[in-house]
Amino acid sequence: MKKISLMGCPNVGKSVVFSRLTGVNVISSNYPGTTVDFTKGNTRIGGEKFGLIDVPGTYSLEPTSKAEEVALYMLQEGDIVIDVVDATHLERNLYLTLEIIGRKKPTIVALNLWDETKHLGIDIDVEKLEKLLDVPVVPTCAITGEGIKELAAKVGDAKPSKTIELMSEGERWLKIGEIIKEVQVVHHRHHTIWERIADTTVKPVTGIPIAILTILLTFLFIIVIGNWIVEHLMDPIFYNYYGPWIVGAVNSFSPEGLLHDILIGKSTVESLDFMQSFGLLTTGLYVPFDMVLPFVITFYFMLSLLEDVGYLPRLAVLVDTGLHKLGLHGSAIVPTILGFGCNVPGALATRILETRKQRFIAATLMAIAVPCMAQSAMIFGILGRYGMKWIIIVYCTLLVLYILLGLLLKKIVKGESPELLLEVPPYRKPDPLTLLKKTWTKAYGFLAEAVPFVILGVFIVNLLYVFGVIDVLSTVFSPVLTTLLGLPEGAIVALIMGFLRKDIAIGMLLPMDMSPQQLTISCVVLATYFPCIATFVVLLRELGIRDMLKAAGLMIVISLTVGIIMRLILIGI
Amino acid sequence: MELLSDMKPDRKAVPLTTLFPGERAKIISLGHGAGIQRHLRTMGLMEGKIVTIIAAQPARGPFVIDVEGTQIAIGRGMVRRILIQKI
Structure with missing residues (x-):
């Protein structure tokens, strides 16, 4: 049985993608770092059975906490990686993505929170991103279940990228800059009234x-x-x-x-x-x-x-x-x-x-x-x-x-x-x-x-x-x-x-x-x-x-x- | 425009702690060692980004800052070492 590791930064909705794919009651939270212990499940995609591992969220593969050390170890365990990316923060999420696909693991990228990009005035050219990364990219909205079927259907297409190599930190940020310039347009917007109200809960x-x-x-x-x-x-x-x-x-x-x-x-x-x-x-x-x-x-x-x-x-x-x-x-x-x-x-x-x-x-x-x-x-x-x-x-x-x-x-x-x-x-x-x-x-x-x-x-x-x-x-x-x-x-x-x-x-x-x-x-x-x-x-x-x-x-x-x-x-x- | 404002003498880099809520600034450097710098960047806190202060907790408590749509809670010691240019 092949193993799929589900990876991503904290708070990108990884656990929701996981429970969508497995149907298991997996706990997800709007608190970075809640999945500190990894969760395993099974899923059947196109007749083939896969083991699915929900890896703790990590910003990079150079770990800074114990929860992130677990993540690095789990990457090596899996045969295929589903990299869950917060589409509303594509730039910084791509750092982990480039680290993963630079290691030549067969990977699919899930652009999660896709629905929110529209509210935030963010346009992402998925096809171009797919071409630049040279791995399949699927927009998803795990909370509603949109795109999960498409994601599952593409598991078979996961492949090692030919365009992205392992590189130094500086090179990686430059590369990300190039990619963002090509695939993303952000329309300017003002703070909404709700965001201003939200801010009052952190002002002393x-x-x-x-x-x-x-x-x-x-x-x-x-x-x-x-x-x-x-x-x-x-x-x-x-x-x-x-x-x-x-x-x-x-x-x-x-x-x-x-x-x-x-x-x-x-x-x-x-x-x-x-x-x-x-x-x-x-x-x-x-x-x-x-x-x-x-x-x-x-x-x-x-x-x-x-x-x-x-x-x-x-x-x-x-x-x-x-x-x-x-x-x-x-x-x-x-x-x-x-x-x-x-x-x-x-x-x-x-x-x-x-x-x-x-x-x-x-x-x-x-x-x-x-x-x-x-x-x-x-x-x-x-x-x-x-x-x-x-x-x-x-x-x-x-x-x-x-x-x-x-x-x-x-x-x-x-x-x-x-x-x-x-x-x-x-x-x-x-x-x-x-x-x-x-x-x-x-x-x-x-x-x-x-x-x-x-x-x-x-x-x-x-x-x-x-x-x-x-x-x-x-x-x-x-x-x-x-x-x-x-x-x-x-x-x-x-x-x-x-x-x-x-x-x-x-x-x-x-x-x-x-x-x-x-x-x-x-x-x-x-x-x-x-x-x-x-x-x-x-x-x-x-x-x-x-x-x-x-x-x-x-x-x-x-x-x-x-x-x-x-x-x-x-x-x- | 950008270049001209950069050349004004009062536009030198100052610690992020000097920014008032509501003011906008551009991040010039992060300070700290390579490890923390990388961690900050992967959280969205990067040179060249626009930063604002959402809240500063009293008694040398942490800041909540906004970097182009991402809010980050960050200890004051770290904030002090981040250099910015007000815009």
Whole structure:
């Protein structure tokens, strides 16, 4: 099977071309550098099967970040290259194009965003461009699907160029100048009213209030709509239909005993308790589907909306100065925001940062002080009943930690923190279908990831109880938990579970009869002491074993310190 | 016209930081090492292009500049090393 690599500069709509060609739900974003991990798919063109690789966006083949190194490697992998070019910025996009076809790879050029060239008053002579480059050139508009068929039909015509050779940087720009002069005419135009409005979101006087408002509205939307889904959809399903049915079904073949307890705990039809029963089919499904999923959906809907509209790079500009104080720069806001959804993509997205120092700081801060949506939903669910005050204490503590630790790491971590350099793409109208598809893909990704781990976790904890391991561990760790942190010794089981999943771990605190103070301390300790297994594996891969060990050491020390301080403040000695 | 204005004594190259929002200027040189220069050029920031300032963040924060239709967020240290000629 031949391999096609899809290459192009960041933010040219490569991922949309990819999903058009494969039909796979591939995530694309209006944020440069979102595809940091490459995506593979298969497609059938004219009866022949092709493997398709969506390569991370890169401006040139001399890489400046880790994401771009991946791109270079992927070029060598492919047999055919589809070079996706932003037709509205032909000149600078041609640099990568000349680098690719100079290497004599069989190539087709897709002139994407073709429809926008007309609005912008840009005329491109496609035939002449084709002749000058000596490879097929196809105008496309991936969002609407125009030109994709033609593009696929020309895959067979991809060939090494005879006219373009590998050349030096200076020669390449000269060549590009010649090509542009021959194929492109730009009609002068003025800034539109919309562009002027768009500019207000990066000007500090207007931009900062707009950013605060945007974040508040996003937050409000996630909570209000999430709660609505819980109350009007998930709770009725669980309490009125699923609960009575599953209890009846299990009782019919196993009315009591070990199997019964592992499956549904001590639940009966009269007293359905999804939180405390701790059965695989009660708590194990209730936590991911009822308590977490609604908020994961609303979170990813809002994130996808902000991404597709193109707001995130603007946010990066506004927070840049602040993040520099923590040894990062504005782009680090992206892994951080992704981390609020799930730390795994957050950790992957640290690749958009240029240096090892930045990646270490961003990943460590995220793992310690950024709770994922599953965790947040549970913190709200469990602490919310005692009042907003406790939730605010948890998040303020994490925020203070984020800042203090960042200030410290900036000083002690060796290496450079370069300045922000980021393309700010124009605002784009999001396509509702793409938006829903994206939200669904990410929510599904959450379920695929969370449900098996939650079920496994509930199973393991049941076994640990059955075999008395929990009692032993409780006694062993009682000095730390009870004496230092002021928590009941049974809280150890939540910490063990936290290695697997933090959401269910927080859920386990509920039956322990803790005071709101103890719950607050537990939530902060659970958030900070160690990442969940999925995040740990990704961090290990991204940071390497030495840096991961350093980060893990920091986590344990900080978690314990913060826990003790909170205990002294909230509970006393 | 172009040549005449180039010869005026006040049209010497100055750092991009001195440009006010709304003013237009021509990029004369990029400064920096070869690697960063190449990266800037591939982003559209090239000698001879017309640049304007969209926004400058306070407290020595980054700039958002427009180079012939491409907006780029760029740290102030880099902006300082880019030399321009006002037009």
